[in-house]
Amino acid sequence: MTKIKVDQKYSPYQMPSVIIGTIVDEKPNFMLCTWVSRVNRNPPTWMASINRKHYTMRGVRENNVFSMNFPPTELVRVADYIGTNSGRDVDKSTLFSIFYGETKAPMIKECIFNMELTVTEIIELQDHFIVLGEAATSYIDEENMTDNKPDMKLMNPIIYTGAEKRPTYWMLGEKLGDAFQIGKELDRQEV
Numbered sequence: 648m649t650k651i652k653v654d655q656k657y658s659p660y661q662m663p664s665v666i667i668g669t670i671v672d673e674k675p676n677f678m679l680c681t682w683v684s685r686v687n688r689n690p691p692t693w694m695a696s697i698n699r700k701h702y703t704m705r706g707v708r709e710n711n712v713f714s715m716n717f718p719p720t721e722l723v724r725v726a727d728y729i730g731t732n733s734g735r736d737v738d739k740s741t742l743f744s745i746f747y748g749e750t751k752a753p754m755i756k757e758c759i760f761n762m763e764l765t766v767t768e769i770i771e772l773q774d775h776f777i778v779l780g781e782a783a784t785s786y787i788d789e790e791n792m793t794d795n796k797p798d799m800k801l802m803n804p805i806i807y808t809g810a811e812k813r814p815t816y817w818m819l820g821e822k823l824g825d826a827f828q829i830g831k832e833l834d835r836q837e838v
């Protein structure tokens with residue numbers, strides 16, 4: 648296999664599509680964010696990397712809370728819309744049915760998984776802020792549970808890849824195997 652040098656900005660891996668919810672000037676606002684990850688087990692801490700110029704950052708700063716909402720594939724168009732239009736120019740507060748948990752972070756009923764997070768730290772990079780938040784509460788739709796656990800196939804999340812000819816949305820494919828298990832098969836063979 649021949650290795651070729653490519654653009655160092657390429658991130659050729661799959662990312663989640665997450666809708667970040669905030670209150671800006673007393674109104675709910677939503678933006679699409681794919682630079683998102685869980686970063687600590689206990690307390691459950693997540694990071695969202697948000698461009699410093701986004702309207703959303705005002706809400707994060709104003710209230711010190713935000714929500715993460717995972718849209719199902721049926722919401723792909725509206726997810727893209729809120730990812731290409733700023734709350735400075737359009738009212739995104741009426742696009743979803745909103746509910747609240749224990750904080751002022753607006754959450755989206757139509758999404759398959761919701762979390763409200765309290766901001767614990769903001770790390771300022773050159774063009775993005777890494778917003779770290781501790782999950783205060785999280786919610787899932789009852790019908791997407793199997794044997795008391797979230798069922799990813801039923802949840803049907805939107806997956807994002809950005810390093811191709813065109814950035815693209817995908818859905819889950821086939822299961823490869825059970826994590827933390829499938830590698831054990833190698834123990835039994837002499838490798």
Ligand SMILES: Cc1cc2nc3c(=O)[nH]c(=O)nc-3n(C[C@H](O)[C@H](O)[C@H](O)COP(=O)(O)O)c2cc1C
Pocket residue numbers: 676677678679680681682683696697698700701702703704727729730731732733734735807814
């Ligand atoms: C597929 C996709 C992924 C995006 N991922 C991010 C991201 O990870 N971080 C970010 O700051 N903006 C991201 N954006 C851009 C924002 O969603 C977009 O600029 C939005 O209009 C900001 O809204 P606001 O100004 O109301 O906060 C993404 C947009 C799209 C379409």
